[in-house]
Amino acid sequence: xxxxxxxxxxxxxxxxxxxxxxxxxxxxxxxxxxxxxxxxxxxxxxxxxxxxxxxxxxxxxxxxxxxxxxxxxxxxxxxxxxxxxxxxxxxxxxxxxxxxxxxxxxxxxxxxxxxxxxxxxxxxxxxxxxxxxxxxxxxxxxxxxxxxxxxxxxxxxxxxxxxxxxxxxxxxxxxxxxxxxxxxxxxxxxxxxxxxxxxxxxxxxxxxxxxxxxxxxxxxxxxxxxxxxxxxxxxxxxxxxxxxxxxxxxxxxxxxxxxxxxxxxxxxxxxxxxxxxxxxxxxxxxxxxxxxxxxxxxxxxxxxxxxxxxxxxxxxxxxxxxxxxxxxxxxxxxxxxxxxxxxxxxxxxxxxxxxxxxxxxxxxxxxxxxxxxxxxxxxxxxxxxx
Numbered sequence: 001x002x003x004x005x006x007x008x009x010x011x012x013x014x015x016x017x018x019x020x021x022x023x024x025x026x027x028x029x030x031x032x033x034x035x036x037x038x039x040x041x042x043x044x045x046x047x048x049x050x051x052x053x054x055x056x057x058x059x060x061x062x063x064x065x066x067x068x069x070x071x072x073x074x075x076x077x078x079x080x081x082x083x084x085x086x087x088x089x090x091x092x093x094x095x096x097x098x099x100x101x102x103x104x105x106x107x108x109x110x111x112x113x114x115x116x117x118x119x120x121x122x123x124x125x126x127x128x129x130x131x132x133x134x135x136x137x138x139x140x141x142x143x144x145x146x147x148x149x150x151x152x153x154x155x156x157x158x159x160x161x162x163x164x165x166x167x168x169x170x171x172x173x174x175x176x177x178x179x180x181x182x183x184x185x186x187x188x189x190x191x192x193x194x195x196x197x198x199x200x201x202x203x204x205x206x207x208x209x210x211x212x213x214x215x216x217x218x219x220x221x222x223x224x225x226x227x228x229x230x231x232x233x234x235x236x237x238x239x240x241x242x243x244x245x246x247x248x249x250x251x252x253x254x255x256x257x258x259x260x261x262x263x264x265x266x267x268x269x270x271x272x273x274x275x276x277x278x279x280x281x282x283x284x285x286x287x288x289x290x291x292x293x294x295x296x297x298x299x300x301x302x303x304x305x306x307x308x309x310x311x312x313x314x315x316x317x318x319x320x321x322x323x324x325x326x327x328x329x330x331x332x333x334x335x336x337x338x339x340x341x342x343x344x345x346x347x348x349x350x351x352x353x354x355x356x357x358x359x360x361x362x363x364x365x366x367x368x369x370x371x372x373x374x375x376x377x378x379x380x381x382x383x384x385x386x
Contacts, residue, residue, distance in 0.1 A: 028249060028251055029167065029169075029170070029174065030174075030177065030247075030248065030249055031237065031247070031249060031250040031251065032171065032173050032174065032236060032237065032238070033167070033170055033171060033173065033174030033177055033178070034169060034170070034171070034174065035153075035155075035156075035169050035170060035171050035174070036171075037153055038153055038155070038169045039153075040372075041372075041375060041377070042149075042150070042151070042153070042155075042169070042377075043169060044372065044374045044375075045149045045199070045374060045375065045376060045377070046149075046150075046155070046157075046168040046169040047168070048196070048197075048199060048374050049148075049149065049157070049165050049168055049196050050165050050166065050167070050168055051164060051165065051166075052164065052165055052193060052194055052195060052196045052197070053071075053163050053164065053165070053193040053194065053195055053196070054071060054081065054148065054157065054159065054163075054165060054196070055144070055147045055148070055195070055196070056070065056071055056072065057069055057070060057071055057111075057137070057144065058143060058144045058147070060139055060140075060141050060143035060144050061113065061137040061138065061139055061144055062137060062138045062139075062140065063135070063136070063137050064122070064123075064126060064136040064137065064138065065135065065136065067135075069109075069111065069135055069137075071159075071163060072163075074109050074163075075161070075162065075163050075187065076161050076187045077106070077107060077108060077109045077161060078104075078107060078108045078109070078158065078159065078160060078161060078179055078182050078183065079108075079109045079110075079111065079158070079159040079163075080098060080101060080108060080109070080110045080111070080156065080157075080158050080159075080175065080179065081111045081113065081148075081156070081157045081158075081159070082094055082095060082097075082098055082110070082111070082112045082113070082154065082155075082156050083112075083113050083114075083115060083145060083148070083150050083154055083155045083156075084112055084113070084114060084115070084154045085114060085115045085117045085118045085119075085152075085154070086114065086118050086121060086122050086125035086126075087117050087118030087121070088118075090154055091115075091118075091154050092125075092129075094112075094154035094156070095112045095131055095134065095136075095154075096129075096131060097172050097175070098110040098112060098131065098133075098134045099131055099132045099133060099134060100176070101133075101175075101176075101179060102132060102133040104179065104183060107183060108179060108183075109135070110133060110134045110135065111134070111135045111136075111137065112131065112134050112135070112136045112137070113137050113138075113139055113144065113145065114136065114137065114138040114139065115139065115142065115145060115152065115380070116139065116140055116141065116142045116145075116380055117152065119138050119139075119140045122136075122138055139380075141380070141381065142379075142380020142381055143380070143381060145380050146377075146378035146379070146380050146381050146382075149376050149377060149378075151377070151379045151380065155168070155169055156168070156169070156170045156174075156175050157169075158170065158175065158178040158179065158182070160182050160185060161182070161185055161186065161187040161188075162187055162188055162191045162193055163193050164191075164193045166178065166182065173238070198376070199373075199374040199375060199376055200374060202373075203371040203372060203373045214356075214359045214360040214362070215360055216335070216341050216356070216357060216360040217341075217342065217353055217356045217357060217360075219231060219342065219343075220342055220343055220344040220348070222344065222348075224330075224343055224344060225325065225326055225327030225328070225330045225345075226259075226320075226323050226324050226325040226326060226327075226330050226332075226343060227323050227324035228343065229323050229332070229340045229343065230340055230341065230342060230343055231339065231340070231341075232339065232340055233338060233339060233340075234255075234332065234334045234338050234339065234340045235318075235319055235322035235323060236319075237250070237255070237257070237288070237319060238314065238318045238319060239290065239312035239313065239314050239319075240295060240312070240313050240314050240315050240316060241295040241312065241313050242310065242311075242312045243295055243298045243299050243302055243311045243312055243313055244299075244302055244307070244310070244311045245308075245309060245310040245311065246310060246312075247286050247288075247310050250286055251336070252336050253284060253285060253286045253336060254281070254284060254285045254286070254333060254334065254335055254336065254341075254354070254357055254358050254361050255285070255286050255288060255333070255334040256274075256277065256285060256286070256287045256288065256331060256332075256333050256334075256349070256354070257288050257290055257319070257331065257332050257333075257334065258270075258274055258287065258288065258289045258290065258329060258330075258331050258346055259290055259291075259292075259319075259320055259325050259328050259329060259330045259331070259332075260289055260290070260291055260328055260329050260346075261291050261292065261293055261328060262291065262293060262297060262298065262301040264328050264329065266328075266329055266346075266347075267328055267329040267346070268305070270329055270346040270347055271289075271305060271306075271307055273346065273347060273349075274287055274289065274307070274309060274346065275306065275307065275308045275309065276351075277349070277351065277354060278308055278309040279308065280351060281354060281355075281358060284358045284361075284362075285354065285358060286309075286310065287309035287310065288309065288310045288311075288312060289307060289309060289310065289311040289312070290312050290313075290314055290319060290320070291311075291312070291313050291314070292313075292314055292315060292316075292317045292320055293313060293315065294313060294315055295313040295315075297313075298311060298312075298313045323340075323343075329345060329346040329347075330343070330344070330345070330346070331343065331344060331345070331346045331349050333349065333354065333357055335357065335360070335361045336361050337361075341357050341360075341361075342357060
């Protein structure tokens with residue numbers, strides 16, 4: 001854990017699509033894992049919590065199944081703590097999603113803590129709905145939730161086998177990804193995870209990179225085999241499964257998404273070109289080959305054909321459908337602010353064109369900075385019981 005903390009003194013924080021750099025305790029969450037609905041101050045606190053142990057489950061919790069749990073007794077398991085409320089669709093969905101983790105069996109313990117909001121109706125709700133394999137507790141006073149520093153927004157915290165909060169404030173994709181990352185780790189009896197420290201007394205600095213003075217190349221005015229989305233926000237990069245070279249993070253990089261298929265002759269012929277671009281721009285560009293075929297078909301192909309970049313399968317065509325792809329190969333180039341800067345045939349994406357996009361995406365020397373303070377809010381007792 002100590003080595004991991006040393007390696008994460010500079011972390012990234014993405015809010016509302018704007019890349020931010022902040023000094024803190026934890027490495028940035030992988031792309032698509034951070035819940036965008038969490039407010040900035042709450043995100044700051046959650047990132048402060050990561051790398052530490054949660055407070056022990058308190059007597060303020062009323063366990064629906066009558067069996068009180070202890071985080072200490074769960075050491076050795078991956079623990080997913082989800083706050084929720086039966087009063088809202090968002091809260092109900094958050095609790096129900098935990099059942100998807102049952103496939104890991106006893107390796108994962110799932111705890112759903114109901115907030116004071118709607119607590120009086122939780123028994124009626126659970127009499128009609130079964131949340132399989134999940135330990136459910138009700139925090140009617142909000143005392144334990146105040147210790148966690150979370151409020152109305154359903155919030156997920158994932159603890160590793162040593163009891164350390166490794167991930168917090170996740171999307172549904174992030175929860176699944178976090179558990180998959182941690183499932184192969186083993187418990188280390190020599191690790192002593194420290195309690196959450198008080199927030200720093202002073203302010204911290206958040207830096208927003210300055211806008212570059214370089215211009216992006218003009219949009220491709222030729223015939224496109226998809227809707228023209230150039231200059232518009234790119235869709236979320238959702239994949240069914242990463243087949244090889246899954247990126248750790250896309251933050252700060254230009255992303256080239258190549259829609260292709262194993263049966264497509266021009267697509268296969270263009271793989272050496274994608275390899276060349278991936279090698280030339282390895283520091284600044286992430287190439288992603290995205291096929292709508294099954295992961296197994298793509299995996300079998302990739303084992304025989306050298307593809308030196310990230311390859312993923314999306315059998316549900318989610319990304320392709322979001323931009324109306326009707327012919328392949330088709331490429332979209334996304335700048336770090338997640339705007340589509342170019343679309344077209346893969347062969348038309350030259351090294352010179354990509355270099356211009358990379359240059360325009362690079363921030364200038366100056367940067368704006370603002371000072372913020374990490375605070376531990378105790379809102380349930382201060383405001384709810386108020």
